[in-house]
Amino acid sequence: MKLTETAVETGLSSENPTESPIAEGTQETMKSFVNATRIQESMTSGLERKALLWMACRMPSWVSSDQLTLLGFAAMFLAGCSYLLARWRPIGLLLATVCLVVNWFGDSLDGTLARVRNRQRPRYGFYVDHILDSFGALFLMTGLGLSGYVDWRIAMGMLIAFLLLSIETYLASYTLGVFRLSFAKFGPTEIRVLLALANFVLWFRPNMRVPGVPWRLLDFAGVIAITVMGLMVVVATVWHTAELYRRETLQ
Numbered sequence: 001m002k003l004t005e006t007a008v009e010t011g012l013s014s015e016n017p018t019e020s021p022i023a024e025g026t027q028e029t030m031k032s033f034v035n036a037t038r039i040q041e042s043m044t045s046g047l048e049r050k051a052l053l054w055m056a057c058r059m060p061s062w063v064s065s066d067q068l069t070l071l072g073f074a075a076m077f078l079a080g081c082s083y084l085l086a087r088w089r090p091i092g093l094l095l096a097t098v099c100l101v102v103n104w105f106g107d108s109l110d111g112t113l114a115r116v117r118n119r120q121r122p123r124y125g126f127y128v129d130h131i132l133d134s135f136g137a138l139f140l141m142t143g144l145g146l147s148g149y150v151d152w153r154i155a156m157g158m159l160i161a162f163l164l165l166s167i168e169t170y171l172a173s174y175t176l177g178v179f180r181l182s183f184a185k186f187g188p189t190e191i192r193v194l195l196a197l198a199n200f201v202l203w204f205r206p207n208m209r210v211p212g213v214p215w216r217l218l219d220f221a222g223v224i225a226i227t228v229m230g231l232m233v234v235v236a237t238v239w240h241t242a243e244l245y246r247r248e249t250l251q
Contacts, residue, residue: 035122036179042187072106076136080143154222161229
């Protein structure tokens with residue numbers, strides 16, 4: 001679940017400890033757990049935080065963070081299905097765009113709602129939110145690969161690059177205590193916006209090709225995405241390895 005930029009939270013257990021040594025150890029771990037510093041510096045982050053806070057403060061009491069998380073996950077699954085539909089019906093492109101908006105709503109608002117209501121569960125939220133993000137990416141890229149608008153090999157390349165970048169980010173979060181949600185001013189929201197814009201372009205020009213290169217629009221965009229994410233993985237891996245080596249080199 002998403003937290004504010006550079007926010008640090010400590011997960012404190014509200015449950016009563018039991019007599020079990022394992023349970024007691026778990027309670028002590030929860031009391032000492034400190035959430036990683038989350039860095040969100042994307043182009044839309046400032047406006048996005050204000051909008052999410054406004055919505056969270058007005059959200060009905062019967063809506064929970066878990067419901068929003070599941071809504072975001074379901075929307076990503078339906079986005080993949082919509083791209084598959086677009087293989088035969090262009091309306092699938094517009095449905096996919098709607099699903100991306102719903103995904104943003106659920107996936108971005110769940111953590112803000114928990115924070116506003118002071119019901120944070122940092123370990124649970126981190127795990128559930130990001131494992132569902134991984135499955136959501138699988139559904140989305142599979143749908144794109146079957147849509148006919150993207151070569152399936154490029155779609156799978158984007159999925160692999162995304163998962164590698166995610167793994168590196170999660171490992172850095174555990175080992176360095178920093179969880180970066182954006183790179184070079186781009187984050188999940190910017191990616192959704194670009195994909196939605198591409199959907200609208202393809203709605204009007206389904207066979208559009210990029211001038212100067214023999215590639216379709218989404219194929220070209222996909223190759224750029226793979227290249228950028230690949231570079232991010234390499235640079236972050238080298239940087240974080242050097243930082244960890246510096247911190248833990250034996251004297």
